[in-house]
Amino acid sequence: xxxxxxxxxxxxxxxxxxQIDANMKVLGGIAAQFQCFPNAPNDMTIKIAAGRLVDSxxxxxxxxxxxxxxxxxxxSDPRIDLVTIDAAGDLAITTGVEDVSPAIPAIPxxxxxxxxxxxxTSTTAITDSLITDYRTALPPIVSTISGTAxxxxxxxxxxxxxxxxxxxxxxxxxLNGVTGTLVTESATQTLTxxxxxxxxxxxxxxxxxxxxxxxxxxxxLANGTVQDITLTGNAFITFPSNAAGKSFLxxxxxxxxxxxxxxxxxxxxxxxxxxxxxxxxxxxxxxxSFVCDGTYWYGATGGKNYL
Numbered sequence: 001x002x003x004x005x006x007x008x009x010x011x012x013x014x015x016x017x018x019q020i021d022a023n024m025k026v027l028g029g030i031a032a033q034f035q036c037f038p039n040a041p042n043d044m045t046i047k048i049a050a051g052r053l054v055d056s057x058x059x060x061x062x063x064x065x066x067x068x069x070x071x072x073x074x075x076s077d078p079r080i081d082l083v084t085i086d087a088a089g090d091l092a093i094t095t096g097v098e099d100v101s102p103a104i105p106a107i108p109x110x111x112x113x114x115x116x117x118x119x120x121t122s123t124t125a126i127t128d129s130l131i132t133d134y135r136t137a138l139p140p141i142v143s144t145i146s147g148t149a150x151x152x153x154x155x156x157x158x159x160x161x162x163x164x165x166x167x168x169x170x171x172x173x174x175l176n177g178v179t180g181t182l183v184t185e186s187a188t189q190t191l192t193x194x195x196x197x198x199x200x201x202x203x204x205x206x207x208x209x210x211x212x213x214x215x216x217x218x219x220x221l222a223n224g225t226v227q228d229i230t231l232t233g234n235a236f237i238t239f240p241s242n243a244a245g246k247s248f249l250x251x252x253x254x255x256x257x258x259x260x261x262x263x264x265x266x267x268x269x270x271x272x273x274x275x276x277x278x279x280x281x282x283x284x285x286x287x288x289s290f291v292c293d294g295t296y297w298y299g300a301t302g303g304k305n306y307l
Contacts, residue, residue: 034063034135036083036115042125044071046083048114053089063089073123074098080118083134084111104134112136206249213237213260221248229253231260231278239265244294249302251287258282269296279305 033051207224213235
């Protein structure tokens, strides 16, 4: 059995050429599997070469050369027909739609594309010039040989086309050069420590965290960047660790009694070094915003005496 070996032009000439010949046999064996070609003599049928694949039950299937049924020429306009194999490796023809500019038909679920045939109304025999190879070295990660999600069609070490086992989301990411879990288009996922550059975000919401202050409370942005605190006592507010670029919104609510005050963390700075005076009326709301430069939290009053 021929084996693929990396060649080296510094090798002895006879060894170098023999290894090239062996490599071409390996590559030729891979390229020949399920190759589509016209019948001889040419008529309105096509053939696909022998090939090997593994089905969804991990059974090895060896397929001999297969011949299609008779393909009819289009009546009014050109047409493109698609040649595929199904999960069992059987040849299938998907008839396209006649059109002045015909399109290749969609690949049926669970099939692998082999070739497509461009037919004219005048076609009476299918020749090489009408057949375009449509095989792929690694089919996309979608419904593949068996139509099962999260599987791919791959070539094994002997050049045979086989179906992979189920691939995890993490492994799907690795196939695309991603370390960790792959972010998908429709799944609900939590992204941690990701950097987005120049994104456009539409209709987003920030997480709101609610709590009672008692006489002391520590703000933690891991709970949410909208901190909604009801003052149930005269409270000392400890701010999050200083981190440049962090920001959040603070909603302070008086409880049903009102009259509560706050003492701000020492890292908080206000315009003109003047702390705002809270609304003291029961159930009233004041809103403040903060941004950090890595040393201090700079506060601004967003509005007072709501409700």
